[in-house]
Amino acid sequence: MNAHPAVTLDDLERDALTELVNLGVSRAAASLATMVGNEVLLAVPSVEIVSYERAAHLMGERDPGKLVAVHQSFNGDISGGALLIFPETNSLELVRAITGGELPLEDILALEQEALAETGNIVLNGCLATIANMLQRTLKVSLPEIVYGSAAEIFNNSMLSGLSADDGAVLFLYINFSVRHRAIQGYIAMLMDLPSLVALRGLIGSLILRTSDDASDDRNSNHAVH
């Protein structure tokens, strides 16, 4: 997690951040499940503070093939980019799932861009809105943009805009998902720069304080295993 020495999160901050991402992604998965009419299976999210180069490498390592991604940037107290990523070969299957599978191939092809953008918009906005609400902040989210290429290309093309990567460290979050009974799998990735990470740590600190307000009175709590 704290592979970059410039920023550190303590255990509870890291726990809170992972839980925050989990909440956002779970809500987003529920929206995606409604759209595709099948259950969406989620992995446990991964949260890392790494160098920008390492994050780009991690993206490429996870999926070496051709990918399609929906990218949206967000701005506010924290700024960064969010991506919904699929292997390019899954893209038409996704459109088919969303449109109900009745359409001929040419219509599916014509709808591909629009369907991807809308799916990304709903999933990424759902995720970011949940996180913003939990942090009691407002995030401005850009319109969705479709990016094709290898993981590293997508990462470099979409994520660099608006990020201050000068100091090297970025917060890199990702989570795998798949759609039951459909050949659709992908992942959601989020990237934030160092100034955002510092702000985020402050917001997470406030969230922890709000949560621990009364619970710090642990007279009735028995941590029998820990």
Added chain:
Amino acid sequence: MATKILIVDDSKLARMSVSKLLTSLRPDWTRFEAASADEAIILTGREHPDVILLDFNMPGTTGLELAAQLQQSHPHIPVAVISANIQVEIVERAQEAGATFLAKPLTSPDLAAFLDEAQARLSVTRPSVR
């Protein structure tokens, strides 16, 4: 004998959040916390909780799998599965495992309703518990 409640979530923040709600809703209940399904099984055997709250998305055994196990081994314990993943399939599977589904972030009215229902069940199956 005070009612015992077990909170199972891999996130400490999430356990704190549930704990905070319980402090206001059932201040006299005794709380136990587990960070995994394995810990929850150990604590259930050792402390015999009356009510169990489970997170769904945990590394290893999920809350749904644990709910199904508990339904077999401890059918009298009221169990709630808590998740932000409000997909119909997940809500249904929680119900199939005999558990109540509660949406995350957990709200006080939702938890209160589950605790009332759990207490009503306990008053029938374990009248000595308050």
